[in-house]
Amino acid sequence: xxxxxxxxxxxxxxxxxxxxxxxxxxxxxxxxxxxxxxxxxxxxxxxxxxxxxxxxxxxxxxxxxxxxxxxxxxxxxxxxxxxxxxxxxxxxxxxxxxxxxxxxxx
Amino acid sequence: xxxxxxxxxxxxxxxxxxxxxxxxxxxxxxxxxxxxxxxxxxxxxxxxxxxxxxxxxxxxxxxxxxxxxxxxxxxxxxxxxxxxxxxxxxxxxxxxxxxxxxxxxx
Amino acid sequence: xxxxxxxxxxxxxxxxxxxxxxxxxxxxxxxxxxxxxxxxxxxxxxxxxxxxxxxxxxxxxxxxxxxxxxxxxxxxxxxxxxxxxxxxxxxxxxxxxxxxxxxxxx
Numbered sequence: 348x349x350x351x352x353x354x355x356x357x358x359x360x361x362x363x364x365x366x367x368x369x370x371x372x373x374x375x376x377x378x379x380x381x382x383x384x385x386x387x388x389x390x391x392x393x394x395x396x397x398x399x400x401x402x403x404x405x406x407x408x409x410x411x412x413x414x415x416x417x418x419x420x421x422x423x424x425x426x427x428x429x430x431x432x433x434x435x436x437x438x439x440x441x442x443x444x445x446x447x448x449x450x451x452x453x
Numbered sequence: 454x455x456x457x458x459x460x461x462x463x464x465x466x467x468x469x470x471x472x473x474x475x476x477x478x479x480x481x482x483x484x485x486x487x488x489x490x491x492x493x494x495x496x497x498x499x500x501x502x503x504x505x506x507x508x509x510x511x512x513x514x515x516x517x518x519x520x521x522x523x524x525x526x527x528x529x530x531x532x533x534x535x536x537x538x539x540x541x542x543x544x545x546x547x548x549x550x551x552x553x554x555x556x557x558x559x
Numbered sequence: 560x561x562x563x564x565x566x567x568x569x570x571x572x573x574x575x576x577x578x579x580x581x582x583x584x585x586x587x588x589x590x591x592x593x594x595x596x597x598x599x600x601x602x603x604x605x606x607x608x609x610x611x612x613x614x615x616x617x618x619x620x621x622x623x624x625x626x627x628x629x630x631x632x633x634x635x636x637x638x639x640x641x642x643x644x645x646x647x648x649x650x651x652x653x654x655x656x657x658x659x660x661x662x663x664x665x
Binding site: 354378381411 | 567568594595597598619631634638648649652653
């Protein structure tokens with residue numbers, strides 16, 4: 348039970364990846380992973396108003412956070428800061444941390 | 454509750470990636486992500502009959518769909534069309550869309 | 560019900576990727592995927608004592624296993640063998656195999 352955590356996944360444009368990961372860190376996320384991700388978004392097109400339609404300009408950012416509240420806090424800040432201007436989708440799912448004693452070790 | 458969705462994951466050969474994503478779009482999937490994925494499949498070898506055994510020829514395709522029925526429809530079409538000839542594995546999992554008002558915005 | 564499985568995710572340093580996947584295979588995992596993953600770990604820094612701090616030296620290894628016991632067995636072996644010397648995080652989550660008859664086919 349105590350090993351339960353949330354994984355938050357943010358798929359968005361590469362140009363804001365660093366700013367998004369800073370939000371995750373400031374919210375107390377203990378780590379994150381960034382993967383290059385081609386794809387197509389929910390708006391029918393994958394491009395934003397201000398950028399090229401380069402098909403490799405998306406990233407998938409994943410972070411493990413403690414609970415739903417932390418996931419929501421990150422999602423709200425990312426959406427309010429960036430999703431007027433950049434496309435993105437965010438979702439969360441339940442995970443079970445394996446060997447959490449290792450995970451929490453300094 | 455209304456924010457619940459399914460994530461479908463399809464790991465298969467790169468050569469059919471475009472055809473698979475077309476199936477996702479035709480089934481009403483609102484977006485997808487493609488990641489290059491090295492790996493090894495459930496058949497012991499990762500290669501297909503007709504292709505090289507290039508270790509980087511696999512892709513991981515992820516899409517968010519509304520529910521199990523939509524995930525099954527996609528899986529059935531992908532399997533029946535391609536999995537006689539190409540290797541692949543497909544699974545689904547529950548996700549919670551964060552800030553769905555953004556997700557559904559045009 | 561019979562289609563339920565566990566996905567185990569291991570994010571660790573690239574240099575031990577091959578040894579980790581061997582553990583997965585020896586434990587009966589039917590396949591795995593490796594993705595290059597930039598990121599930042601739970602220890603504040605992503606680097607290990609013995610390696611460069613190259614920001615692309617991490618990998619995300621995913622495998623589908625039968626159940627929690629198999630996931631734990633893999634996690635215990637990976638952690639005890641490598642996580643004194645290498646950074647890493649491991650978690651598991653529930654997935655539903657789609658079209659399992661295809662998945663199990665030889």
